[in-house]
Structures are given as structure tokens and as C-alpha cells.
Amino acid sequence: MLVVPVSAEVKSCDAYIGLCEDDPSLLRFVNWLQAELQLHGVICFISDRSSYRDAHAHCLAKDVMDSATLGIVLVTPKTFSSPYGMEELKVFLGRGNLVAILFGLSQEECLARDIIERRGDLWQNDGGFLWQSYGGLEQDWKETVNKLSTVEFRLFAQKNNWRDCILDSVALVGKRLGKSEITEKVRSWKESVVGVEYPFPRNESFVGREKELLELELALFGNIEGNEYLETRSRRNSKSKDRGRILAEKSNDDTEMEDTNADTIFFPSRGKKADDPSLKITSRCELSEKGIACISGESGIGKTELALEFAYRFAQRYKMVLWVGGEARYLCQNYLNLLSFLGIDNSILFEDNESTSLENLEEQSISRVRKELMRDIPYLLIIDNLESDKEWWYERNIIDILPPLGGATHVIISTRMPHVMNINPIRLLYLSAAEALGLMKGSIGDLPVEEISALRFLEEKVGRVPMGLAIVRAVLSEISISPTKLLDAIKHIPHRNLTWVDRQDPILMYNRGMVQLFDVCLALFDLFGEHGYLASRMVQACGWFSPSPIPIPLLAAAASTISRENDNHNYSWKRWLCAIPCVRISHNEQLEAKATEMLVRLRVARVSTRSGFIYFHDIIKLYMRKRGNFATARSMVHVIMQYGSPRYHSEHIWAASFLLFNFGSDPVVISLEVPELLDFIRKCVLPLAWDTYAVYFRFGAALELLYQAMKALEAAKVGQFLEEDSLEWVPRWRTSKGRPSKKSDPHLHKQLASVEATLLETFFKMMHRGPMKNT
Template sequence: MDEVEIPVVDTQSLTIKIANSGQQKVTATSSAYNSPSLISPPSSAFVSALQSPYISPRATLVPNSNQETPIVPLTSVVHPSPPVSYCGSQSDDVPSTSYTPPPERYDFSDDPTDTKLKIVTCVPVSGPETDPRISFSFPVPRISFAKGSVSPASNAKLRSCDVYIGFHGQNPNLVRFCKWLKSELELQGIACFIADRAKYADNQSHEIADRVICSVTFGVIVVTGCSFFNHHSLEEIRFFAQKKNLIPLFFNTDANEIASLFNHNGDTKKCKEALDVILKCHEFRLETDESNWRSCVSKAAGILRAKLGRKSVVEKCTEGFEELPFPRNKSFVGREKEIIDIETTLFGCGDSFEQESVVPSAKGGTPGQSEGLADDESEADVGRGKYINLELGKNKETNKEAWVERNSLKRPKYRKSRSGKDKNLSMSVVCINGLAGVGKTDLALEFAYRYSQRYKMVLWVGGEARYFRQNILNLSLNLGLDVSADAEKERGRIRSFDEQESEAFKRVKREMFRDMPYLLIIDNLETEKEWWEGKDLHDLIPTNTGGTHVIITTQLNRVMNFDPLQLQPLSTPDAMILIRGRRKKEYQAGEVEFLHKFDEKLGRSSFGLWVVGSLLSELAILPSALFDAVNQVPVEETASCSNLSIPHQQFCRDNPFLMKTLVFCTALLQQSNDSRDSVASRMLQVGAWFAPAPISVNLLAAAAKKIPVNRNRFKKWTKCMKVALCFYSGQCLTSQAWKSEEESALLLVKLGLARKANRQTGCWIQFHPITQIFAKRKDGLVAAKANIQGVRKLGNPVTDSDHLWACAFLVFGFKSEPPVVQLKAMDMVFFIRKTALPLAISAFTTFSRCNSALELLKVCTNVLEEAEKSFVSQIQDWCHGSLCWKKKLQSNQRVDEYVWQEVTLLKATLLETRAKLLLRGGHFDSGEDLCRTCISIRTVMLGHNHAQTLAAQQTLAKLVRMRSKI
């Protein structure tokens, strides 16, 4: 066979396909912009096309002649190609990720009689005869791997890919869904290959996909309206159906809708055959739309897992955790425009792409073409035909202008965002801005419930500054991640505390922001700077969030340079629906006027309207009577704000009628038949000092019982209130005997002061932030101390970590903030032993909060040292005092000696704990000093051979040994 000279081809020319062009010899070259190297990192698992076990050299099929001619690999004419990336695979032998070369503009027709010049993106390698690409497709038989020089080991690697996921279309939601399916299967231990082969720009890419298709165990074809007008999708459906391993998945369509599309195209024989093949797959055929993406992905993973004999390794890690913190608000009203705006921002208008693309052009245009992204993405046809290179000259610009003009006319108006940007390019972060009580959390919660099926999981994070970092790390429990600190190491490099904390944070961040779609909601973000270390919010939210969407609710004017969605108060009709309460009672015109007065006085605050509506529903009182009762609340009852920060004091002054309404609710809780049983009122007082997180009713009740029973603080206007409510006393909530703790907590929920929280075990509630601001105004110190005692009794470092931290802030202050509560020495010993010490150990070991835990232990040590100094001062005063004074203090002195001993021994425990933790971070010198001090204390207090003394000596020996190895 004579060699054929390959002419030089201009790489700047466009590649043109002449359909049905006979036997003309043509040449082609691939543009540099189609090179996979532009999107593939150099660390690809495939070093080169010819070295890869997935790729065999191109071969020429020579017709039979008088003499048998073997198949000769034309390696001398294959153009070198950059490596293909499969980053993210389970190993170098398993191509588990998609490879989609960058698309180009195209215009082609599947009609073989169409002889127009069409731009395509699939460019074959120039060869002597420019033979068609060898494919697994039925018209062109595929060369068996046995005929090539592929080793058995290479074949084993090739067969290690379990599932091929094929799709076609330009809807970004389709791509998002397919990536989600691939990620879910990989979590189940199933190696996947995902591809839209119509976008491949060179033969090497097609050959990789072909060989994977022939080797996989199952083929999942995601079927859309575009699929049946695409040559590659039809190939895949027919091939997998013949192998009896096809799993079709209808995406936002069904068989009837697809059949109706065939009427727009003359040549539908192959399409109908493919549809018939799919309809025969009754056992495994799946259908999905926007309402069941998650269920469909889960079902597909279950089918493949069962067929491949794989066991689930994911559900076990996440069971027992509720996604959303609160039940759905059945009384949610309005905000439809805002919800649509958020949906458009996050998901774009991808559905309209499919609706436009599935309608074939009447003049031989592009079936399957997306009008919305015609200048960005495309598909390629590698069907029958030869290839030539031509320069279009001026016609190129003319066609481009006509193309853009045609596309721009078909774009719907609602694709424009608030900033005027085209919403085809969807964003991944939405920032909802608004005043306190306007309804930001309710809006985010409603969106999460409506669109939860579009996400693998909804992750809800409280954005309060002090607790934000811990809340992010708490997500590791939902995601099934291990973010614990490094154990003690005798060998190997010991990482610093900063490295361990950074790695734990990055581990959660990597899991959240990848192809797996999560919805991350950061509720009530107080500041962009992290409170503990001052890190910026950009450290959490990357530029590329992968498949994850982020919704931020905040009172800040701007967050991370995102254009905020300014949430305005409810419209008057929606406000009237909300204020009528759960019963939606109709009132006469005169009473409706009082509803409007409430709306005006409350400044259309959604929270205030909901509280008034709850009172109207639960008390069965007329709006006029309720308005008069609330108006009678004395102004001085709303003026005290001594325990509040400056912004919170200003909020109370700006909303006097809202404060009066909340005072009325408090008085209502205290009007039970027996005020000593008014647990709900005391729950409200103590709840102000808990962290802004769900609280167990048992914990809340334990704290509430520590508050002494107060007499009625509202005597000045109680009689007036009773007169106003006398006609409704029979139906008043406060006349009921609220015996159980759970009923008392649910009373707060019914009055709109708190929300019921979703937890698997027990009853949990969370107070509204405005409720907590209000409850701190009076009797703050008594309630705060009761909070500390309740948490010390029942607090759990894992489930109640936020509340334990809240108590630590009250007792120790931290940073520049002074302590709120002053504890006696023995109470301090109990608090540190039962609350602070377990909290620090849990934060360090479970969540890698090394520096925060060590800082807490250091503060505890300093407090105990101050207590020791006070004891020494008392002893000195007692020794130098008069004999009479000695006799009076003698009994108390014995108690002080016992407390002193407990303080000193607890200090030794803190020193030993700090030394053990410092050992894990390589701080051997500091740990050794602390451990020696601990040993000295225990030797004096307990003796040299005491078990605790010997344990401290072992810790010291380990520190010395580790330091000597440096």
C-alpha cells in the first residue's frame, strides 16, 4: 500500500462537512481551540492517547481483495493529542468522571438529503483515505479489541468502569442532574463515565467514549426531547438495548411528549424505533421532573447498586439527622415573586432551552439546537459524510450576525435578572436582605421545602457570629465526615493546630462545593468576618461552588459583593391574610379597621403580624378588644433595655408597639390559675440566654425551674387587661392547666414566640431572635444564672454544643466582652467540671477546634487561679484578725478549705488536659511545663503514688520522649 502525501492544512480554517459527498478525498485538521488540554490538567490519568489502555490506534478497514490485507495501525498519521482528564476518579485505572471537550458553533441537519455546507465540531484525523471513525455504532462494525495490541491487564482496566451515563442537550439543569447522578453512583462505589458525545471535537475523545461504552456493565441514557434528534443518543440507545443493559431515564419529558415531536420531522423512523426500544424497558425505565430529582437519583442508584452487588456506604452516615430545622410554615403567604426570582437566579431558564431546542427547523436547520446558548454551546454530528476545509471569508461574519439576531429575538423577557444580566448564566449565591422580623427566614425555609427535591441535601447553618464556625463544622455530622483532630503520634510529622483546624474546615468545604448538589442556607448572617479568627466569608464560599447553591439571609446591606434581594414588607392583602391567624376568621368591616391599625402600628413586621394573628386565633378575641388591651400596656414596661447591646436597644426603641404586644404575651402567660405552675413564662425568660439554636424541652425546663417564682410584675394594668378579656376568659389559653413541660413549650409556639424544631427524638423549640431580644430586657441576670445551672445539669457537649458555648460566654466573657454572670467558687468548680471541660475536649477531638478549646481551658485555669488567690487572701486576713473575729469565721473557714481543695485539684486536671492536647500539636515544651506543675500539685494534695499522680507522670514521660525525637 503506497503512502499518500498529506497536504499542509491551514489550522485557522473552519471545518465544513458536505453531507453525502460521495467518494471525494478530503483532509481536515482540528482547531487548537478544540484541544482537550484547554480543560484537562497535566496530572490526567491518561498520559497520551496512544499510551492509554482505553485507546487503541486508529485502524483502516480495507475492503476484501484477492489477497487478504491485514489491518495496519496508521500511527504515523495520527495527530498527537493532549491528555484527557478524568480527575476525580477512584484510581488511575477507573475513569469515573466525565470528559466534555469545549463546544463550538455548529449548524447541521440529520437529514441525509440536505447538501448544504454545515459547520461541525467533530474533526477526524487526516489520513490517506480519511476513513470514517471506527465506532461501536451498528452501521459501521467495530473492530474487536482482540485484533489490537491491547494486553489483558489493559482490558481489565477498561472493564473496571461500571456505568456509562449518556445525555444530550444544552439545559444546564440537565447537566447538573447528570453530574449529580454520577456523583451519587461514585459514593456507592460504582465507577462511572459521563458524556455528551455530540460536543466532542476530535476522534480521540470519541474513541475514549466508544471503548468505555463497549466495556461498561450498564448504560444509563438520560432521555430528553433533543435525544431523538441526535445521532449519538440514538446510537447509544440502540447499542445498550441490543446488549440488554439499557436503563433509560426520561428527564422533564415523557413518551407521549416525545412522540408528538416526531410530527415536525420527516425522517422519524429511527426515532420511533429508539422510542419503542425504550418503552420495552418496563423494569428499569425511570422518569423525573423538577419535583422528584432526588427520588429519581436515589432510585437509579438503588437499581444499579443491586444489579452490581454493591452495598450502600452512605445512608448509614446520615441517618438520624433532619435536613431542615423547622417544619414547613402552613400559613406562609405571599413572596411568590421573590421565590421565582431566587429560582431564576439559581437555576436560570434551562427549561426553556429544551422547549426551543426540540423543535426542528422547517428549513433544514438544527434539530436539537439551543437558541439560548447558540453562541456558547453546541453539538456535533459525526454521521455519514466526508470533510473538507474552506475559508468562508465575509460570509462568516454575515452568518454570525444573522445567528445572533435570530437568537436574541427568541429570548423571553423573564430571563433578565434584577441587575439586567442575562439569567441564562445562572448564579449560585443569593443574598436576601431585610430588616429584623420582615420574613427572611420564612422565605428561605419555604424555598427549601419547595425545591428540596432538586438537591441531594439541604444544609441549614446559623449565621450568628459567635457560633458560625461551630455550625459549619457541625455539618460534618450531616455529611458523614470525620473532622476529628489527629490522635497522638509516636512517629510521623505532627501537624500544627492551625493545620488541623484548616484541614477540618477544608474537608467540609470540599464536600459541600463539588458536583453533588447541596442547598446551603446561612440564616441571619451577622458579619462577614469570622468572630474567632477574623477570617473572611470568602474562605468558606469559593468562587466556583460546584453543584451547590447558597442562600444567605442577613440584615447587612451587602455581602461578598453580591447584589442583595431586598425583601420588602408584605403587601396589604398578604398582611391581612397573615394577621387573621391560623383560623382565617372573617371579621366585620369595623373589626377589619383594627386589623389595619395593627398592620400600621407594627410597621408591617411579619413577625409582629404573626404574633397578633396567633393571639386572635388562640384567644378567640375580637381585634378591637385585643388592640385596646395591648394599648393599655404602660410605656415604662417597654423602656428597660439594660441587658441589651446598642443595636438591640435601638431596635426596641424603634418598635414600641411590637414591644407592647410581647409584654402582653408575657402577662398572658402569667395569668394562669396558679402562677407557680407557669412554666411557660419562666421558659420565655430563660430562653433569651440560650444560643440561637434548637433547645430540648427537657433542657429548657430544667433551666426554667431554677428561676424563682415571681409575683405578677404587671399589677398596674392587670385589672384593665382582665376587664378587656372578661368576655373571652372561657376560651383563654391561660385558663387551661398546662401540666407537662412539653405543653408549656408548645404554648410558646402557639403564641408565635418560638418555632417547633425538627428533631428525631423528643420535643425541641427555637425562640425567634426578636423574642430573645425582648426577654433579655428584665430579670436578665437571674435568668442567665438559671440558664447556666440548667445546662450544667442536662447539657450534652455533642447535641447542645452551641448552648454550652453560650454559657461559657456568660461566665467567662471572652475577648473584650466582660462576664455577665459571677459565680461563687464552688459553683465555678461545678460549672468547669460539668460544662466547660467536656465542651473543650469535645470541640478539640470531634471538630478539631484546637485553638478555641485550648483558649477555653486556659481561661478556666486563670479563673481557678484567681479563686485560689482569694482563698489565700482570706486566710491571711483570718490569721491577722482578732480572736473574736476568728471564732465567728471558724465554721465558714472549714468550708472554704474544702472548696479550696476542689479548686486546686480541678486546676491540676485542667493542666494535665492542656498538656495532653498540646502533645497532639507538637507543643512539647509548653506541655511539659504544665504537666510538671500538675504533678507537683497532685503530689502535695494526693501523694506520690496516687493513681492520678502516676497518670500525670506517664504523660510527662511521653512529652519528654517526643521532644527528644525532634
């Protein structure tokens, strides 16, 4: 926050913000309100006059209060017993420029008679003759309180509407100041965030995890109401010391930030100097030990579901929820995607940094996101499924891309790793027996004892993994099948012998029941005709796409190219399964939509909040990669090459590139014919590299992509020449018997040379336009 001497800006103050206590929730709210107002160019003055200790400070604050265009008063129960709070209400009510924000109060709780007579739970202990606490006059006190209930500009701040209240306050202030552009910006921002905050709709069947949700709240906010949480508090307090020391060391270098949006007036309290950093309305020593939480557990245990539920429950405590995929190869790009969500124009960075190195320019792009998250405007940053504590491209430590901890922005990390940044994680365990049974039963009514026993066996069969339990629930709900028959089907299905490597998630390696459950789901798809076949192949194709949600048209196009040669595998078992009556899906929709609906209904996939996208869990994708073959991967690459757009499908073009090129130590998964490779480079690689370079300044990733494409071209060119040379000496009498002579194709060589030249030109153009042109 930019500190400006009060005397220099008294007459130009737009809004006086008054409060009467230092409750952490109230201070967080006020800081957010002030930051939001100054972001729109409104000059604010925050004052808690009850904390001032000298007459000079009170005189200056009184001058600002008298000259301010608007008076914003945070009304709490303590306001009614504070001489300063009642004076602020009386002054601004008399001038007709009061904007009252009732913090934690309802209209019915602000009636003078009820306060005096101690009516209601709130005033039973804290009510009475409150004017006597500061020597005020009864009649003045009653008139002020009663006028408060009739004031025109009044807002109510409850825990479930902070965001709405603050944005409405900003719009109201803009309207009262005659700045219509502020109101328009607020309205536009509200419209822009609809449907983009969360990756998935809220899970209506979420069960359990109340203890973990409380621990998350404690870790992030530091205070939970009620004595029932003292045990949780004491347990985590013992863990917070080491975490606070480590995070504070990292945050100390970044806590000072200059606000460039507007001049801000901040009044020094308790006799301190204006440049004292402790003047900020918050407790840094307290915040340095909270603001980040880590959720740890095995795949399918419910880490994402817990983070998602927390985000939905506490969304109003933040201006926006920022969801970032934590997969190592995509982490940096996903983080830089926040530039557009935060409204940051990154093109300015290039114009102002002509002498900066390529690597530093990318660092500055990351720094711009971090700086935006350093404001007192709170965001909830969720990094889901963090694979490593280091970013893949440059091996940056995860803490180097996170905002400084201890500020208004909170961070939640979900990961399979046991520890991240030496933070004590919230370790997720299996659901209790009652919760697991409730998750599997869903809306099914009472069941016989033998069916309940079958559900218990199913729970053990899938290793008690909540993801498996949710699929069991979906199958029982959508298919006319009892728990005993589903268990019988799983027992009858042959077990697949899949091979694994050390780096892969071991959950399917040791959980045979999950693999068999997936096989049952795929077999069920085949019972529904054409849309069932399409659904089955959509699942098979999903394994080769990126971890982000997949466009349904791309997935369906890839699925439609997969052959049915394995349809008759284990035919006798499938014939036995066909005897089970099924609930048919209506046939009045398009094939794609019906296939997608089936995937979602059986919980094999889930709908994304992005229209036309669908998401598959990593376990499903890993299973499909192991179950399928590289022909499916080739189908995915062909579809990306034909329909993919670097602007809208960049993650999936990267996924295709990782299959084709030799990045790092990973081998090439599939190879294309030379004409196909040329098409892929022209249609996908070159546009993707340029977007990566020009929009996000990820020069390293862009140049590496071009370099790997050039290596693949060189290998293809060498292979082409070797093949031609090996066929040239074959005797003519042998070529007539099934081995035709292959002569050089001048057109293909010309295309090779042209694409290679374009790659080199693009490579050097980036180097020339970038900051390395003078090196």
C-alpha cells in the same frame, strides 16, 4: 474530576451515560449522577456524541458503549431526533442492559404515534417525522420508541424529584452490577437524613415573597422559564458583573479537585486535550457568576422564612440541605458540625498530620468540609443570621470557609448587614397591605369593617414587621378575642423603659408596639394556670441560651427555678385582661408538653425538627434579656451544670461559658460561688474543651476555654483569700452581732488546687498530643 485516558479503561467501564444536548439543567443532573456513582466506586463514561467533531472520537466512544456493562441513556425530546441518541437506545435495548432516565418526559409523551401526529403540547411544534431529521428508517425509529415504553428499568426525572431519581438510579445500577452494598448504602443514607436537613417544619402560613423566591432561583440556577421573569433577569444581570469578578478571583484557586473515590473516565470532546479543564460538562464562565445569594433585611422581616421556603421548594434539586447558624461566636463550630452530616471521619486528619501546627489543623478540618462541597454533588448550604463577615475566633473572612463558588453547591446567606462579600443582596421589604392582612387574618372568615380597621392599626402598631403580624394571627386564632379588643389590650399595657447599647438589634428600641405585644402574650400565659406560668417562665429563661434550638427539658428546668415575685406587677391591668374568655388547652398531657404547645400556638416559639427541642427568635430572646435579670441567667447556668451534656448540648454550654468567663472584650455577666464554679468547670468546661479539641480540632477554642476557666479560678482564689483575711482581724465582740468569723476551709482549698491542676494537666496534654509537641 480525575481524567483517565479512555483507551486504558475501556474494558472496565461499568456504566456508559449518554445524552444528546447541553441544556444547563440536564448537565447539572448528569454531573450529579456521575459524581454519585463514582462515589460508590462505579466507573462511568459520559458521552454527548453529537458534540464530537472527528471520527477517532466517535470510534472510541462506540467502543466504550459496546463494552460497558450498563447503558444509562438520558432521554429528552431531542433524543428522538438524534441519530446518536436513537442508536444508543437501540443498542442497549437489544442487549437488555438499558437504564432509561426520561428527563422531563412522562410515559404518555413517549408514544411513537403521538409524536408523529404531533399530539399534546410537547409535540405540537417539535413532533412529526423525526427520523427524517437524521436520515433514519421509519420502522427502526418506531420500534425503538415503542420498546422504550416497555423497558423494565425506567426512571422519570422531573424538577420535583431529582434527588429521588438519582438515588434510585444509583441503587438500580448497584443492583444490576451485583453490588448489593451500594443499594444498602443508598437506603441507609435516605434514612439518616430524615428530619435533620431543616431546622424547622415548613411554614404552612407562608405568604407573599414570590418575587424574592424567583430572584433567589435566578441567582442560584441562572435560568428561569417564562417571559414573565425577563424583567427580573435584566435587573439582576446588571448587578452580576462585579459580583462575578470578585467571586471568580476567590474561586479560581480552588476549582481543581482530585477525586479519590474512584477512577473516572471522561472523553475529550471537540478535539481538545484530555487535561483541558474546560472539558468538564458545565460552563465555568457562566457558573462563576452564580451559585450564591444573600438575603438582607431587618430582624423579623422574614429572612429565615424565605430561606426555609426556598429550601423546601427546591430540596429535590440538591442532595441535602445544610443549615448553619451564622452567629459569630458559633459559626465555626456550626460549620464543622457538617463533618458528621457529610460522613467525613475527621480522626484520620490527626494521624496524618503530626508536624502540622494547631491552627493549620483546624484550617484543614474546615478545608475537608469545603472539599466535600466541591464535588459535582449539589448541596444547598444556608448560613442563617450571619452576624459578621468575619468569624469571631480567628477573624477568618466568611469566604475562606465557604466552598469555592460557581460549583454544584449553592449558598444562601441571610443577614441584617446591608452587604456581604460585595454581593448585591435581595433586600426584603415589608409585606404589601393585602399580604399583611391575609397573614393576620389567617383562617378567620369575613370581619366587620371596624375589625378590619383594627387589623390595620395593629399592623402599624407592630411596625409592619411580619413576625409581629404572625403573633397577632396566632393570638386571634387561639384566643377568643377580636382585633379591636387585642388592640385595646396593647394600648392599655404600660410601656417598659428598656435600656439599649449600640451593638444590640435596634428593632425593639424603636418599635414600642412589638414590646407591648410581647407583654400581652406573657400576660395571656398567666391566665392558663400552672402550664401557663411555666410557659411564661420558659420564655423568660430562653434569652440566655445559645441561638440554636433549646432542649425542652433543660428550658423547663431553668424556668421552674425562676421566682414569681413579679407576678402581681400591674395587677389591675391583668385583672382587666382576665375578663377576656380564652380557649383552654386540654389537661391530659404533661405540664411541659402543654406549656410548649402554648408557646408554639401563640407563635412565641416554634417547634424544631429535632425531637424535644424548641426555638425562639432572636428578638424574643433579646426582649427577655432586657426584661429579666441576671438571676434568670444564673438559673440557666445551674441547669446546664446539672443536666447539660457536652456531646448533645455543646452550644448551650458555650453560652453558659460566655456568661461566666471574660472572652474577648465582653464582660463577665454573672459570677458563681466558688463551689459552684468548681462544679461547672469539672462537669462542663473540661468535657467540652476535650470534645472541641478531639472531635473538631478546634484547638484555639479549646485552649481559650481552659485559659478563661483558669483565670476565673485564679480570681476566685484571690477573692476567697482576701475575704478570709478581711474577716480574721474582726474583734470577737463584733462577730457575735450578725457578722460571724469566716475561717479558712481546707476542703475548699483542696478542691481549688485539684481543679486548677486538672486544668493545667489538660492544657498541657492537649499541647503535647497536638502537633506543637515538637516546637
